[in-house]
Amino acid sequence: MLLKALDGLSLRSAATAQNIANAGTPDYRPVRVSFEQALAGAAVRGGEAVAAVRPTLQQGPAGEPLRLDLELASESGTAARYTALIELLSRQIQMQALSITGNK
Numbered sequence: 001m002l003l004k005a006l007d008g009l010s011l012r013s014a015a016t017a018q019n020i021a022n023a024g025t026p027d028y029r030p031v032r033v034s035f036e037q038a039l040a041g042a043a044v045r046g047g048e049a050v051a052a053v054r055p056t057l058q059q060g061p062a063g064e065p066l067r068l069d070l071e072l073a074s075e076s077g078t079a080a081r082y083t084a085l086i087e088l089l090s091r092q093i094q095m096q097a098l099s100i101t102g103n104k
Helices: 002-021 036-045 047-052 068-101
Strands: 031-034 056-059
Touching: 002 031, 002 036, 002 068, 031 036, 036 047
Parallel strands: none
Antiparallel strands: 031 056
16 A cells, blocks of 8 residues: 555656646646545555556646646645655565564
Protein backbone atom coordinates (compact mmCIF):
# COMPACT_ATOMS: atom_id res chain seq x y z
CA MET A 1 0.00 0.00 0.00
CA LEU A 2 2.89 2.34 0.78
CA LEU A 3 4.35 1.87 -2.68
CA LYS A 4 0.99 2.62 -4.32
CA ALA A 5 0.67 5.80 -2.27
CA LEU A 6 4.20 6.80 -3.29
CA ASP A 7 3.30 6.18 -6.94
CA GLY A 8 0.26 8.42 -6.63
CA LEU A 9 2.17 11.18 -4.87
CA SER A 10 4.95 11.00 -7.44
CA LEU A 11 2.47 11.40 -10.29
CA ARG A 12 0.78 14.29 -8.44
CA SER A 13 4.13 16.01 -8.03
CA ALA A 14 4.82 15.68 -11.77
CA ALA A 15 1.34 17.00 -12.60
CA THR A 16 1.79 19.97 -10.29
CA ALA A 17 5.18 20.72 -11.85
CA GLN A 18 3.50 20.65 -15.26
CA ASN A 19 0.81 23.03 -14.02
CA ILE A 20 3.38 25.43 -12.58
CA ALA A 21 5.46 25.33 -15.77
CA ASN A 22 2.37 26.22 -17.81
CA ALA A 23 1.02 28.89 -15.47
CA GLY A 24 1.43 31.58 -18.11
CA THR A 25 0.11 29.54 -21.03
CA PRO A 26 -3.18 30.91 -22.37
CA ASP A 27 -6.12 28.48 -22.11
CA TYR A 28 -4.00 25.90 -20.28
CA ARG A 29 -6.13 23.38 -18.41
CA PRO A 30 -4.46 22.22 -15.19
CA VAL A 31 -4.14 18.50 -14.57
CA ARG A 32 -5.14 16.77 -11.35
CA VAL A 33 -4.25 13.37 -9.89
CA SER A 34 -6.55 11.30 -7.73
CA PHE A 35 -5.85 8.03 -6.01
CA GLU A 36 -6.57 8.36 -2.29
CA GLN A 37 -10.20 7.25 -2.34
CA ALA A 38 -9.48 4.32 -4.64
CA LEU A 39 -6.56 3.24 -2.46
CA ALA A 40 -8.58 3.52 0.76
CA GLY A 41 -11.39 1.46 -0.75
CA ALA A 42 -8.96 -1.14 -2.03
CA ALA A 43 -7.22 -1.41 1.35
CA VAL A 44 -10.30 -2.98 2.94
CA ARG A 45 -10.59 -5.50 0.09
CA GLY A 46 -7.02 -6.80 0.34
CA GLY A 47 -3.70 -6.94 -1.42
CA GLU A 48 -4.94 -7.80 -4.89
CA ALA A 49 -7.31 -4.84 -4.87
CA VAL A 50 -4.50 -2.54 -3.71
CA ALA A 51 -2.24 -3.85 -6.46
CA ALA A 52 -4.89 -3.00 -9.06
CA VAL A 53 -5.18 0.67 -8.01
CA ARG A 54 -3.79 3.13 -10.54
CA PRO A 55 -3.60 6.87 -9.98
CA THR A 56 -5.73 8.77 -12.47
CA LEU A 57 -4.61 11.88 -14.28
CA GLN A 58 -7.43 14.20 -15.34
CA GLN A 59 -7.56 17.60 -16.96
CA GLY A 60 -9.46 20.23 -15.10
CA PRO A 61 -12.59 21.72 -16.63
CA ALA A 62 -12.23 24.34 -19.35
CA GLY A 63 -12.05 27.79 -17.89
CA GLU A 64 -10.75 26.62 -14.52
CA PRO A 65 -8.20 29.23 -13.53
CA LEU A 66 -4.76 28.04 -12.56
CA ARG A 67 -3.83 29.57 -9.23
CA LEU A 68 -0.11 29.46 -8.75
CA ASP A 69 -0.44 29.87 -4.97
CA LEU A 70 -2.64 26.77 -4.73
CA GLU A 71 -0.32 24.78 -6.99
CA LEU A 72 2.66 25.66 -4.78
CA ALA A 73 0.68 24.75 -1.66
CA SER A 74 -0.32 21.44 -3.25
CA GLU A 75 3.28 20.66 -4.09
CA SER A 76 4.39 21.49 -0.57
CA GLY A 77 1.79 19.13 0.90
CA THR A 78 2.63 16.41 -1.61
CA ALA A 79 6.34 16.66 -0.81
CA ALA A 80 5.65 16.46 2.93
CA ARG A 81 3.46 13.38 2.53
CA TYR A 82 6.00 11.74 0.20
CA THR A 83 8.80 12.36 2.71
CA ALA A 84 6.72 10.92 5.56
CA LEU A 85 5.94 7.77 3.57
CA ILE A 86 9.60 7.32 2.60
CA GLU A 87 10.52 7.58 6.29
CA LEU A 88 7.87 4.99 7.19
CA LEU A 89 9.09 2.66 4.45
CA SER A 90 12.67 3.08 5.65
CA ARG A 91 11.67 2.16 9.20
CA GLN A 92 9.82 -0.92 7.98
CA ILE A 93 12.91 -2.03 6.08
CA GLN A 94 15.07 -1.44 9.16
CA MET A 95 12.72 -3.54 11.31
CA GLN A 96 12.75 -6.36 8.76
CA ALA A 97 16.54 -6.26 8.62
CA LEU A 98 16.72 -6.44 12.40
CA SER A 99 14.37 -9.40 12.50
CA ILE A 100 16.42 -11.23 9.87
CA THR A 101 19.80 -10.55 11.46
CA GLY A 102 18.60 -11.04 15.02
CA ASN A 103 19.77 -7.53 16.02
CA LYS A 104 23.44 -8.36 15.28
